[in-house]
Amino acid sequence: MLGHRTLTLEDYVSILKRRGWMILIPVIILPIIAFAATFLVAPQYLSQTLVIIEGQKVPDNYVKPVISSDLDSRLASMKEQILSRSSIQPIIERYNLYSGKSMSMDDRIDLARRSIEIKPIASEIAHSSGLPGFFVSFKAGDAHTAQLVCGDITSLFLGENLRSREASAQGTTDFLKSQLADAKRNLDEHDAKLANFQRQYIGRLPGEEQPNVNMLTSLNTQLDAATQALSRMEQDKAYEEAMLAQQSQSFQSSSTAGLSQPGTRQTRELELQSLLSQEADLTSHYTADYPDVIAVKRKVADLRREIARTPTVTGAQVSVAFPNRNDSMAVQQLRAQIHSAEIGIQAKRKDQAQIQSQIGMYQSRIQSSPLVEQEYKELTRDYQTAQTFYDDLLTKMNQSKMATDLEKRQQGEQFRVMDEPNLPDAPFSPKRSVFVMGGLVGGLALGLLTVGLFEYSDTSLRNERDVWAFTKLPTLGVIAFSDVISDVAPQGRFALLRRSFSRRLSKPSATPVGG
Template identity: 35%
Template sequence: MEQTLDLTKYIDMAIRRKWWIIIPFLLTLLGGLTYALRAPKIYEAQTLILVQPQKVPEEYVRSVVSTSVEDRLQTITQQVTSRTNLEKIIRQYNLYSSPGKQMLMDDKVALFRKMITVNVSHRGRRSEASAFSISFRGKDPKVVAAVTNTLASNFITENLRIREAQALGTSSFLADELNSVKKRLREKEEELKRYRIKYMGGLPEQLQTNLSILERLQAQLDQYNENLRDAENRKILLQQQIADALTASESRPDIPTGTARREGQDDLQAMKTQLAMLESRYTENHPDIIRLKTAIAKLEASRSRKAPAAEGDGAESSTPLEAQVDQTLKRQLEETNLEISRLKSEIADLNAQIKLYQKRVEDTPKREQELLSMNRDYENLKELYNSLLSRKLEAEIAVSLEKKQKGEQFRVLDPAKVPSRPIKPDMRKIALITLVLGLGLGGGLAYAVEMMDASYKDPDEVEKELGLPVLLTLPLRYTQRELRRIKIKKILAYSSVSIGFVASVFGILVATKGLDKAIQFFADFINRAGG
């Protein structure tokens, strides 16, 4: 009941102070209307760009662009919104160049950059960017749409340029590295070649050959040493035979023919004995055996020619036979000396060769270690070269992929359209704020005036204030004439306020829109109200 009485009290107060509520409320509405009409209208155009994946499967062609879409978008945004690019767009569309207002280019660029918004949309569990939107705000809806589409085109162009530049840069870097490694590989090959030429015959893979040659040379050296001992033995034997012949000749100067013949036979027998000894040790092709056989044959032939003469002249001296035998032995001694010299020379050569091959065999572990180190470096360079070559080929394919625009691309899904409604000012928000502010201002003024009025409004206030009971209340009584006058005043008051409000609205429309548009606005409003 108390709540009902309180509500009635406030309703009565509002009725008594209605003009304090209505006038501020209408003035607030006029102010809100003025702000809504005079505030600059800001339009926003938006375009949606799809991040289209690579058309060729990555199993066949791997892209060299490894940065994520978000990172690449940040880079592209910085480049697209750079001062140089924004100045081109500002000059192209003559932005922020109102006749009555001059702005510096720095201020235009800063304002232009502030009006651009880029939002990224994600998809999947890994939150990969699948699309992004570009929006721009401005006063002219057509210019706003055109600028938004230009920004989208710049984003697409810049993305293609960045991807192609990155692919070309990667390919160029790999080409430089490949040439460098190729040069080092050739140098290492030349080093290996020079090393193998320098130590040819002493390389690790020639160890078995060297051992075989060393064994063969050692066997040959043993054979030559044995031949040398035999030659020296023959030399001693020949020297002994020559000495014996000289001793016999000096002791018996006049020897009968028969005795000389017997001595010649003894020499022949000695040569045959020596031949038999050599044949037991060597083959028939041995040089000593061949020379000895030749000497025996010559001696036998000489004896056969001289035998008849010896029989006819028994007193003939034996001196020519002894001289022939001496000459034969001396010739054999000379040949034996030559053979000994030759064998010693060949033995010296063999010893030098043996030392050479022994040195090669001894140095084989060292050469093997050096070759192992050089081959390891060569194989590492070769592996690096093959790896770089493979990557270079992949980079060239990736460059071709980007040039043919088969890689990841930005594609306009929804181009920017001319906006039909401004986003600022927000008419709904302005209307709501105006209503709340008008009612609050009017109610506040009415309440303030009511509180300043010290008169009593009902009997309860009298009883509460004076502490005396009210025995009787008499309402105000008006005559018919007074009632008509009061009614006329109310009508005039309401009419005046309504006409004044409408006139104010018309004046505001004329001031902001012009007379023609104001008249058209009222005509449309009347038609809608009448319809």
């Protein structure tokens, strides 16, 4: 009564005793059929090689590798390149793969790709980075062909790794070289701008403020000394002219006029000396734009013009302009001293003018230093940035050159064949043990399914639980097994049971129910 009531362990044992042959037959037949089918499947031979990945032979502290991409990604990229049509088709044509099948070249290429397997080896060392190596395998119908094709594919991996690393290193070097040339041009431009700026503002550059202040202080001291010396020289000259006027005898007739004129001139010259001393004192403390300095300079200029317009009719001047052979020795000495004093005064005034010009120049430098310093900082900042960028690129390019040379000499990371492609002794597939095991499992499943279907469709009543599940009526009694009933046909047997049940049900309801 499978499917009509819950089965117990006794039910399962009973079913197994009745229908065990339905399970045993497919369990025996299907493995035999599967084993026989292995002789009908074309054998496949698997050739495999081991490629290990050797690190760079030169320590990274000396030559840093320029290829920083992950090995897994590079291996995947190389796999796609090697499995491309341009790489697979020559191998198919060289060994005439899958020629016995009526397939197009595209189908043959797809079949070859499925026959190639790249299996990375996971590192067993804890905290290790990268892959220690990978397996390359190829399946073919002939053992020798599988070995040769596996060797060719491995050679493609080795060559592609060398080409890709060398091309990557060379590309990095070329890129850095072009960037370095641009950085050098940029650095030269900033260098030229900085040099022109230094030539244009020489003496006003940052760091020269204190020397300019010291020089300005020294020039002011020199100007004071020159002004005082000029004042003394003019006083000496005025005294000598007065002495000459007193001793000159050639202009006695005009003594009255001559005495009034020199006195006026001497007074103005003394006033000029006082103004010059005042100007030197103010200049040492203030700039040329200070109002008092401008006023004093204006007075000095006006007084000098008045002195220049004063008629030179004094006795000393006439004597100097027109020397007389009858003059005494003292008069001649005075004239010589006056002439020498005039020359010294002119030289001292020239020195004074030069010092004042230098003072104005240094004052202008000090005043313009903040603006020059700001512009100079901008230029030097751009120059330092360009210089740092250039030095960094130069270092990287030198490292890239060494890495490129290392790759060309095959001293960098390399793929090395640890085990050559093997010549398989036995076919990789079909595996007879797998086929037999599959047949065994399939036969068992088929037998169980057959038994289940038969039991589900079987309506025989074999025990009290079957009666209760079929009629939902309690059992009043159990009829013992009889040989007579066993000889009756199944239809008659079922009718007999029905009549027996009818008689039991027709008894009075007071009759106790049997368990």
